[in-house]
Amino acid sequence: KAGVTQTPRYLIKTRGQQVTLSCSPISGHRSVSWYQQTPGQGLQFLFEYFSETQRNKGNFPGRFSGRQFSNSRSEMNVSTLELGDSALYLCASSYTGTPYNEQFFGPGTRLTVL
Amino acid sequence: QKEVEQNSGPLSVPEGAIASLNCTYSDRVSQSFFWYRQYSGKSPELIMSIYSNGDKEDGRFTAQLNKASQYVSLLIRDSQPSDSATYLCAVWGAAGNKLTFGGGTRVLVKP
Numbered sequence: 001k002a003g004v005t006q007t008p009r010y011l012i013k014t015r016g017q018q019v020t021l022s023c024s025p026i027s028g029h030r031s032v033s034w035y036q037q038t039p040g041q042g043l044q045f046l047f048e049y050f051s052e053t054q055r056n057k058g059n060f061p062g063r064f065s066g067r068q069f070s071n072s073r074s075e076m077n078v079s080t081l082e083l084g085d086s087a088l089y090l091c092a093s094s095y096t097g098t099p100y101n102e103q104f105f106g107p108g109t110r111l112t113v114l
Numbered sequence: 115q116k117e118v119e120q121n122s123g124p125l126s127v128p129e130g131a132i133a134s135l136n137c138t139y140s141d142r143v144s145q146s147f148f149w150y151r152q153y154s155g156k157s158p159e160l161i162m163s164i165y166s167n168g169d170k171e172d173g174r175f176t177a178q179l180n181k182a183s184q185y186v187s188l189l190i191r192d193s194q195p196s197d198s199a200t201y202l203c204a205v206w207g208a209a210g211n212k213l214t215f216g217g218g219t220r221v222l223v224k225p
Contacts, residue, residue, distance in 0.1 A: 033213070043158070043202065043215040056212050090157055092213075099145040099206040100165060103213060105157040 001026055004093050004106035012112045018079040021109045023091035025072050029104075031055075031097025032074040034066060037088040037108075049074050050097050078111075086113045115140055117208040120201075120216035127223050133190040135219045137203030140184070144207040147179055147186045152200045152218065161201075162188065193223045 005024045013019050025032050033056075034046040045058040049068035066076040072093075078085055090108045094101035118139050127133040135149075146165050150158035164170045164177040164186065176189040186205075190197055200218040208214040 035215075042217045045212050045214070048212060056210065058212070088157075099211075102148065102160055102163050104160060105150075108157045 001028075004091060004104055006089075006091055006106040006109050008109060009107065010110045010112075012114065013081050014114050015081055015083060017081050018077065019081060019111060020075055020077045021089055021091075021111075023074045023076075023093075023106055025074070025091075025093030026104060029093035029095055030072050031094045031101070032068060032072065033092045033094075033097065033103060034074070034076050035090045035092065036060075037090060038086075043090070046076065048097055055097065081113045083113050086111060116216075117141065117214045118203055118205050118216040120203050120219045122217055123220040123222075125219055125221045127190075127193045127221065129193060129195060129223055129225050131193055133193045133197065133221055133223070135188045135190075135201050135203075135221070137186045137188075137205075137216055138184055139186070139203075139205045139208045139214075141205075141208045142181075142184065144181075144184075144205045146206040147177070148204040148206075148213070149175075149177060149186075149188045150202040150204060150215075151197075152202060154199075158202055190221075193221075195223050195225055197221060198223045 031050045033048040048056040068074045092103040149161045152158045162177040178187045203216040
């Protein structure tokens with residue numbers, strides 16, 4: 001089975017711009033979770049989508065949003081970029097996103113905001 | 115108090131020795147527990163999952179869970195230089211219906 005894929009792998013943006021990141025889950029997985037990883041804050045949960053619905057959301061401002069399509073692919077969007085948004089953005093997929101489903105990570109998108 | 119806590123390390127281990135990593139969590143109703151390995155510049159890779167009290171072995175890795183003490187550990191036997199990485203403990207239910215990660219323990223295996 002192919003793993004989780006994320007595009008693009010690297011992005012450089014300037015403050016105030018917006019960005020869209022894409023995630024394709026493992027075939028058959030219907031839950032996609034997004035995380036932000038920074039050296040200072042570690043891995044932090046952004047949100048989780050299942051069957052095109054946002055089921056859980058972390059403590060991030062409304063500038064961070066996402067969606068999921070009928071084929072389970074997911075996108076996240078960050079508007080009005082700030083310097084502090086520079087991070088590794090990871091998505092993880094699982095079958096149904098419940099406690100006993102393992103999550104598998106994609107390679108991540110490295111976002112740099114200048 | 116953080117929901118999931120790990121010693122940041124580095125944990126320095128001689129090649130061939132056992133590396134012992136610890137993780138504590140704050141919410142008694144936490145349901146499932148995972149260990150991930152992350153090499154520098156890479157994404158986390160799932161090593162083990164454990165759901166019930168006791169030990170679970172997979173190759174050179176053993177996960178141990180003690181829900182009464184709110185404690186989960188990972189043992190790496192016969193440590194190899196390729197095991198040098200950051201190990202992340204993740205807990206489902208430590209802070210709501212999601213996976214919460216500890217800060218990670220950096221492990222250095224010296225030849």
